[in-house]
Structures are given as structure tokens and as C-alpha cells.
Amino acid sequence: MSVTPLSAARPDDALDPAAMRQPLPDAWYCVGESRLLHAKRLRAVALNGEQIVLGRGADGAPFALRDRCPHRGMALSKGPFDGDSLMCPFHGWRFGTDGRCRAVPTLSSHDAADFSRIAVQRFPVRESAGFVWVNPSLAPDSTAPAVPELGFEPAGSVVIALEVEASFDLTTLSLVDPGHVAFVHDSWWFRPSKELREKVKTFQPVTHGFVMTSHAATKSSPVYRLLGGVPDVEIEFRLPGVRLERIRAGAKRVANYTFATPLSENRTLLTNALYWSVPALNLLKPLARPLMRQFLTQDQQVLQHAQSGLDRKPTMVLLGDGDLPSQWYFRLKREALEAARAGRPFVNPLERRELCWRS
Numbered sequence: 265m266s267v268t269p270l271s272a273a274r275p276d277d278a279l280d281p282a283a284m285r286q287p288l289p290d291a292w293y294c295v296g297e298s299r300l301l302h303a304k305r306l307r308a309v310a311l312n313g314e315q316i317v318l319g320r321g322a323d324g325a326p327f328a329l330r331d332r333c334p335h336r337g338m339a340l341s342k343g344p345f346d347g348d349s350l351m352c353p354f355h356g357w358r359f360g361t362d363g364r365c366r367a368v369p370t371l372s373s374h375d376a377a378d379f380s381r382i383a384v385q386r387f388p389v390r391e392s393a394g395f396v397w398v399n400p401s402l403a404p405d406s407t408a409p410a411v412p413e414l415g416f417e418p419a420g421s422v423v424i425a426l427e428v429e430a431s432f433d434l435t436t437l438s439l440v441d442p443g444h445v446a447f448v449h450d451s452w453w454f455r456p457s458k459e460l461r462e463k464v465k466t467f468q469p470v471t472h473g474f475v476m477t478s479h480a481a482t483k484s485s486p487v488y489r490l491l492g493g494v495p496d497v498e499i500e501f502r503l504p505g506v507r508l509e510r511i512r513a514g515a516k517r518v519a520n521y522t523f524a525t526p527l528s529e530n531r532t533l534l535t536n537a538l539y540w541s542v543p544a545l546n547l548l549k550p551l552a553r554p555l556m557r558q559f560l561t562q563d564q565q566v567l568q569h570a571q572s573g574l575d576r577k578p579t580m581v582l583l584g585d586g587d588l589p590s591q592w593y594f595r596l597k598r599e600a601l602e603a604a605r606a607g608r609p610f611v612n613p614l615e616r617r618e619l620c621w622r623s
């Protein structure tokens with residue numbers, strides 16, 4: 265992908281363009297809801313072209329292994345898991361949740377073959393905000409951006425996940441792109457007015473990203489009205505593809521989190537989680553689910569069409585303040601890659617700024 269920023273140009277030759285096209289290798293990616301990981305059950309997921317098998321060990325801790333038996337490549341997720349070891353369904357080799365080969369049942373007592381050094385790749389895994397996060401990089405000195413935390417005890421939540429046939433970058437840009445909202449998300453319940461209005465918002469850098477704070481949210485939005493009072497809204501973008509919208513009205517808290525996960529080069533998972541602290545909002549759960557699905561489907565459709573355009577010609581023109589957050593995404597990503605390559609700490613290249621656009 266070549267991007268033409270029409271302002272603040274920066275030489276693009278500092279980094280291999282192929283690396284810029286890849287999702288960040290050393291980062292935590294959302295691979296699904298925590299509640300879907302049950303004892304004695306395995307789950308197969310895709311992450312950045314890799315097949316991964318997820319499970320929960322006897323101690324309740326999640327584990328993530330490459331979903332490939334070293335013997336002849338069989339998917340370990342297709343075999344049984346007794347809570348302690350996974351058995352490959354092809355020839356019965358057994359592996360611990362740490363990936364080490366524990367038994368090769370076809371070996372006789374006369375066979376001197378040693379299987380103790382055979383292991384399946386194990387990936388770092390974490391749980392946070394109701395999700396499982398896997399870091400596909402095996403760097404021992406990882407400096408990956410922190411996994412998102414929720415910061416309050418939710419009374420309820422709704423999660424919607426959709427696969428988008430588009431690259432990770434294009435999908436992630438939609439998380440920081442104010443310009444598409446009026447055109448793509450034009451449902452009555454989200455945008456009662458069709459008019460474009462001038463917006464002025466202050467953005468400041470935070471660790472591995474940037475945040476927009478505003479103190480007088482659009483009162484006309486029925487979603488906000490449900491909370492009562494004038495809510496404070498804070499929207500953070502954080503590498504690799506994480507958007508954290510936090511809404512506070514007095515002691516009431518709502519969080520709307522969106523995560524992009526690269527499944528393969530041209531498939532990205534978009535996960536949207538809405539959490540609230542007020543038990544009364546549980547009544548709206550049946551309503552929230554279809555609306556959130558509609559919202560995410562709007563992104564999915566437009567991203568897929570845009571991807572076919574980019575497939576024909578992989579260039580973008582980023583124009584005006586409304587496209588600055590998109591440029592910032594690429595700057596943050598470039599800095600993360602350069603810092604990793606040089607073995608130095610990440611330094612956020614962004615500055616506090618006011619942006620004006622119409623949306």
C-alpha cells in the first residue's frame with residue numbers, strides 16, 4: 265500500500281514497504297471471547313495467516329498453540345483434549361498444554377527414538393475485558409502495546425464479531441476515520457440528523473496511540489440520552505487496531521470497544537463489545553444486539569468494496585484534518601516497527617492537536 269499524505273510528508277524509504285503492509289508482529293490481538301473457552305474443549309482460530317488452537321488448562325489458564333502436529337501437520341484442534349493433554353487424531357501423539365510432546369504411542373520399547381525435544385509452538389496469551397488475546401510474535405523482549413482493560417465491573421455486555429474481506433490496515437483505518445460516519449452509519453437511531461456539522465476536537469498522544477476527549481456529547485443521540493445527564497466521552501485509539509470509547513455519566517459507565525484482528529492477508533475480524541455498569545440497561549440488550557450488528561455490517565460492506573478498489577490500485581490519498589488520524593495510524597505503526605528493529609523503546613511521534621472537520 266502506498267499512501268500519499270498531502271501534508272506533513274515524511275520520507276517513506278526508512279522502512280521496508282512490505283513490513284508496513286503487514287499487521288504489527290509484536291502485538292496483542294483479540295482472538296475471541298473468554299466465555300467461549302471451556303475446560304476440555306479446543307477452539308481453532310486464525311491469526312495473521314497462522315492456525316492457532318486455544319484451550320483452557322486444568323488450572324483455568326488459557327493456552328494458545330500452533331494448530332499443527334509436528335508429525336504430519338494434522339490440526340490438533342480436531343483431536344480430543346482431556347484438560348491436561350491434547351491428542352493428535354492422526355497417530356495419537358500427545359502434547360501438554362505447554363506444547364511439549366509427552367507420548368508417541370506407536371513407539372515400541374525397542375525403539376530408541378527420542379520425542380522429548382519435539383514441541384508445538386506455544387504463543388503468549390492473556391485475558392482481559394472478557395476477551396482472549398494472543399501475541400503471534402515470539403520475541404522474548406516484547407514491548408507490545410498493553411491489552412485493553414475495562415476498568416469497571418460490567419452489569420451486562422453485548423459482543424458482535426464480523427469477518428471483513430479487507431486488509432488489516434484498511435479495516436483499522438475505519439476505527440479512526442471520522443469522515444465515513446455520516447455516510448456509512450446513517451441509521452436513524454445513530455444519526456437522527458442528516459446534516460454535516462463542523463466538529464472541533466482535541467487529540468492528544470497516549471502510550472501507543474492517541475485519545476480524543478469531549479465533555480458535551482451530541483445530546484441528540486438517542487444512545488447517549490438513555491444514559492441521562494451529559495456524558496463525558498473519551499475515545500482512544502491504540503496499536504495494533506484497538507478503539508476504546510469510554511462514556512461516563514456520573515457514576516454510570518458505558519464502554520464501546522472495537523478490535524481489529526488480522527485473520528489472513530485479506531480477511532480481518534471486527535469485534536465490537538458494548539459494556540455497561542447499570543443493571544437497568546440489561547433491558548435494552550435484545551435491542552442493542554441487532555443495532556450493533558447493523559452498524560458493524562455497514563462497515564463490513566463498505567470496507568469490502570473499498571478493498572476491491574485498492575486491490576486494483578493500492579494507493580490512498582489522505583486529505584485534510586479528517587484524514588489526519590489515519591495518517592497518525594501509519595506513523596504510530598511505522599514507529600513501532602522502527603523501534604522494534606532498532607531494539608529501542610517506542611516513542612510516540614504525535615503531538616497534541618485540535619482537528620476540525622465536518623461530519
Ligand code: FES
Nearest residue numbers: 333335336352355
Ligand atoms: S500427524 Fe499428528 S500424530 Fe501423526
Ligand SMILES: [Fe+2]
Nearest residue numbers: 438448449563
Ligand atoms: Fe464505521
